Amino acid sequence: MPATPLAQPSKRRLLGRVAAATLVLVAAAPVTVAHAASPSAGVSPTAVAPGGRVSLNLTGCGTKTALASSTAFGEVRLTPGNLEATTLVGGATVYGNATAGVYTVSFECGGSGGQRVTVALQVSPGGARGGLGGSVGTASPGLIALGGTLAAGALGTGVWILRRRSRTA
Template sequence: MPAKPLAQPSNRRLLARVAAASLVLAAASPITLAHAASPSAGVSPTAVAPGGRVSLNIAGCGTKTGVASSSAFGEVRLTPGNLEASNLFGSATVYGNATAGAYSVTFECGGSGGQRVTVSLQVTPGAARGGLGGSVGVMSPGQIALGGALAAGGLGTGIWVLRRRSRMT
């Protein structure tokens, strides 16, 4: 019995057309979203006093490394926020002697030669707010007495519980 061909000539033409159409569609389809669009970056807050901290974020790099640099704070390495490295994060402290004005912050994906995005950071006049956050202020004698009574009551209750436990065993 003669061998039967694998595909009839009409089937071969159909397969060739499907292969050609697939090739055209593959060539015309956009590349992955992470690499198709240019990255977007941000600094938060956008206005800060000298000595203040800013958060740095860049999305859409498609790499697991990045750098943000500015004359307001120097160079900061950015690290991925997830396994896909769709966002890179970092933080920086603005130099305490920075003068008021606008500073550019340059984000670079993957190190030297990667995609770049530049945003603006405004350094405002004045010092960064810091310190104890309002935990120290003027207290009235009544507030001091109430705090002392609560502390003494807590101490007395603790001693009573410990002595009661020792009698039970």
């Protein structure tokens, strides 16, 4: 019978451990739920020239609409980017007369009074690049000379071939 008293304290220890583990899980659950419900936002590109266009996205809102606003471009209504409305998207054109500097972009879930997230947008000095969409950088004089030489060589070769054909015909 001496084994019975030893079994009782182990059951108490087990119950104490289960109770402690349950308490830890219950205490951590609201933090996890609150963290999962907080929205996140982004602006792409993060640096733009006055007159340039930026894409705006917001995830984790739980609503089908949101607003993005900044003194760099005004107010923009974001709409669902997918069927589940987990991502809200929109676009904005930075004012052409915006001065260079860092601007705050505020995202608000569901409109006024909803959850709010802010991100930074850098407006760089200078105008928006045009032409080929800004995909071509500055060309050095050496590259321009090389391109001209290749074009002249191709033209000269074409003329030589055409003249040679006309003599043999």
